Amino acid sequence: MSEPAVEVKNLTKVFSTGLSKNYVVAVDNLSFEVAAGEVYGLIGPNGSGKSTTMKVVLGLMAASSGSAKVFGLDSGDIRARNEIGFLPENPYFYKHLSGEETLKFYGKLCGIKGSELKDRIADLLKLVDLENAANRRLGGYSKGMLQRIGLAQTLIQNPRLVILDEPTAGVDPVGSRQIRDLILKLKEDGYTVFLCSHLLEQVQEVCDRVGIIFKGRMRREGTLDELIQIDSQTAMTLENASPELMSKIHDLIASDEAAGIIEEGHPRTTLERLFIQIADQNKKEESA
Amino acid sequence: MSDSKTTLQSPARSVPLFSISRVWTLAISTLTQLIRMKTFYFLFAFAVLLLVIGNFNFASSPAQALSTIKKVSFGAMDLFAWLFAIVATALLIPRDIEDRTLYTILSKPVRRIEYLLGKLGGVLIVIGISLSVMFLVCAGMIQWQEMGYIADEVSASPNGISDETRQAILLIEKNGFHSDLAVAALASFMKAAVVASVTILLSTFASSSLFTIIVSVLVFLVGHAHTMATNFWLAETDNNMVVQMLLKLFKIIIPNFQIFSFSEGIVQGAALVPALIWQMTGLTGAYLVVFLLLSLLTFVDKEF
Numbered sequence: 287m288s289e290p291a292v293e294v295k296n297l298t299k300v301f302s303t304g305l306s307k308n309y310v311v312a313v314d315n316l317s318f319e320v321a322a323g324e325v326y327g328l329i330g331p332n333g334s335g336k337s338t339t340m341k342v343v344l345g346l347m348a349a350s351s352g353s354a355k356v357f358g359l360d361s362g363d364i365r366a367r368n369e370i371g372f373l374p375e376n377p378y379f380y381k382h383l384s385g386e387e388t389l390k391f392y393g394k395l396c397g398i399k400g401s402e403l404k405d406r407i408a409d410l411l412k413l414v415d416l417e418n419a420a421n422r423r424l425g426g427y428s429k430g431m432l433q434r435i436g437l438a439q440t441l442i443q444n445p446r447l448v449i450l451d452e453p454t455a456g457v458d459p460v461g462s463r464q465i466r467d468l469i470l471k472l473k474e475d476g477y478t479v480f481l482c483s484h485l486l487e488q489v490q491e492v493c494d495r496v497g498i499i500f501k502g503r504m505r506r507e508g509t510l511d512e513l514i515q516i517d518s519q520t521a522m523t524l525e526n527a528s529p530e531l532m533s534k535i536h537d538l539i540a541s542d543e544a545a546g547i548i549e550e551g552h553p554r555t556t557l558e559r560l561f562i563q564i565a566d567q568n569k570k571e572e573s574a
Numbered sequence: 575m576s577d578s579k580t581t582l583q584s585p586a587r588s589v590p591l592f593s594i595s596r597v598w599t600l601a602i603s604t605l606t607q608l609i610r611m612k613t614f615y616f617l618f619a620f621a622v623l624l625l626v627i628g629n630f631n632f633a634s635s636p637a638q639a640l641s642t643i644k645k646v647s648f649g650a651m652d653l654f655a656w657l658f659a660i661v662a663t664a665l666l667i668p669r670d671i672e673d674r675t676l677y678t679i680l681s682k683p684v685r686r687i688e689y690l691l692g693k694l695g696g697v698l699i700v701i702g703i704s705l706s707v708m709f710l711v712c713a714g715m716i717q718w719q720e721m722g723y724i725a726d727e728v729s730a731s732p733n734g735i736s737d738e739t740r741q742a743i744l745l746i747e748k749n750g751f752h753s754d755l756a757v758a759a760l761a762s763f764m765k766a767a768v769v770a771s772v773t774i775l776l777s778t779f780a781s782s783s784l785f786t787i788i789v790s791v792l793v794f795l796v797g798h799a800h801t802m803a804t805n806f807w808l809a810e811t812d813n814n815m816v817v818q819m820l821l822k823l824f825k826i827i828i829p830n831f832q833i834f835s836f837s838e839g840i841v842q843g844a845a846l847v848p849a850l851i852w853q854m855t856g857l858t859g860a861y862l863v864v865f866l867l868l869s870l871l872t873f874v875d876k877e878f
């Protein structure tokens with residue numbers, strides 16, 4: 287079995303508040319693993335300890351007890367940083383730099399130079415669809431564009447692990463979908479993605495496995511199917527069902543004492559999907 | 575992206591213990607940031623100041639007029655250097671923390687000492703460029719004025735240069751431009767470097783930029799009375815051991831900015847003493863090393 291991309295064991299992080307010697311346990315004996323090549327989502331409400339866990343994995347914070355490893359390296363080991371690309375929540379890169387200069391800056395920090403860096407920047411700008419805005423300063427970027435240049439920044443040194451903290455926070459549904467598509471592309475290309483979010487629908491769409499954290503403790507963990515399926519219920523979507531057929535089905539269900547209908551009606555799209563559909567339609571009409 | 579899968583299998587890449595290239599990247603980024611914040615606009619203000627004192631100088635003699643230009647322009651250069659060093663250094667690191675830019679930088683294979691050196695380096699490059707430009711503008715202005723005054727003296731003596739005229743020309747030349755003035759500019763630069771390193775140390779643990787700026791200015795001012803204050807207090811025999819220890823600690827912690835004051839003499843025409851330059855360079859280097867090490871001690875385990 288290959289080495290896990292992230293291995294968090296009995297991680298506890300305690301913060302002391304001020305001079306009063308009060309302690310706040312942000313992460314409480316947390317353990318989980320992210321396998322190489324999978325998309326793992328850590329979800330939980332604000333203040334549940336997601337970002338703290340992420341910062342310990344990134345080496346920006348030290349654990350009070352327990353350990354965090356990245357591809358077998360202690361998260362405090364600087365070599366681990368070569369394996370990680372990180373996109374913080376609402377990133378504010380240097381506004382005075384253009385998109386291309388931003389990637390050049392981070393690339394140089396990772397020791398990439400010359401034509402290798404130039405090619406890499408061109409590839410990444412294409413990947414995040416910012417080729418036309420490459421020379422614009424980030425001060426003029428929209429939130430969605432900032433997230434996408436941030437995502438390109440995370441990939442500059444071709445890390446094996448990509449850590450994303452609320453990657454679609456504050457982004458409109460179209461931008462949000464672009465980012466989701468990029469995450470799926472990363473998975474397709476073999477990257478490991480460790481994602482923190484409280485947007486459940488987003489997590490549901492991209493993650494292979496999910497951990498649910500509350501008050502610093504892992505409450506549930508597993509694959510999406512394991513977590514969201516209701517074993518005692520069965521859903522059936524019919525097409526062109528006549529009233530006669532529906533009547534027969536109702537009779538059949540009524541003949542079984544234990545079975546019952548919980549919900550019945552026409553399936554609905556989500557408001558988000560409808561919004562995207564209208565936006566796409568509008569775009570097509572404008573280009574026609 | 576097509577070949578990424580093969581790269582993704584590669585083992586952990588090594589990271590050099592220290593990379594001058596990463597420091598340089600951070601320094602150039604800081605320089606770009608400060609340039610795009612239109613920092614160099616003050617150079618126009620400096621040029622205007624020089625033009626004003628050059629053309630509306632009501633000194634009683636040419637020598638005095640030249641001396642005034644030198645004092646004002648080198649005073650302005652010195653003021654700019656230390657004030658800019660404090661303000662720019664105090665603002666840069668907290669802003670990176672506030673904007674979370676620091677997260678993305680430190681999540682790359684960047685060592686914290688490289689980050690600190692890069693930031694300090696960027697500020698010092700801006701100060702170095704500014705002082706050089708100001709020095710050249712100042713040198714040009716002094717020489718232009720000097721030549722004008724000498725030409726006036728010569729034209730005022732149509733029957734040949736008298737001893738009196740020769741004396742006047744010598745006095746103008748003495749108060750005019752001389753290469754030793756470059757050492758005065760260098761002293762301003764070194765003073766700014768020391769005060770920037772003190773500010774870096776303060777900004778690694780201070781909670782606000784305002785606190786950092788105020789304390790840095792205080793340290794700077796107290797550092798100008800260093801010798802006088804420590805000699806006076808340490809000579810007091812009534813002081814108990816604790817007070818004596820505290821005073822000795824003060825003597826070590828607060829940099830002695832008086833070591834740079836010999837540059838004022840150079841501006842006023844005093845002879846240059848090479849030993850003082852070596853002393854100034856040595857102490858500047860020592861202060862930089864000590865304050866950067868102390869900054870690293872507080873910054874290395876800082877949690878963000």
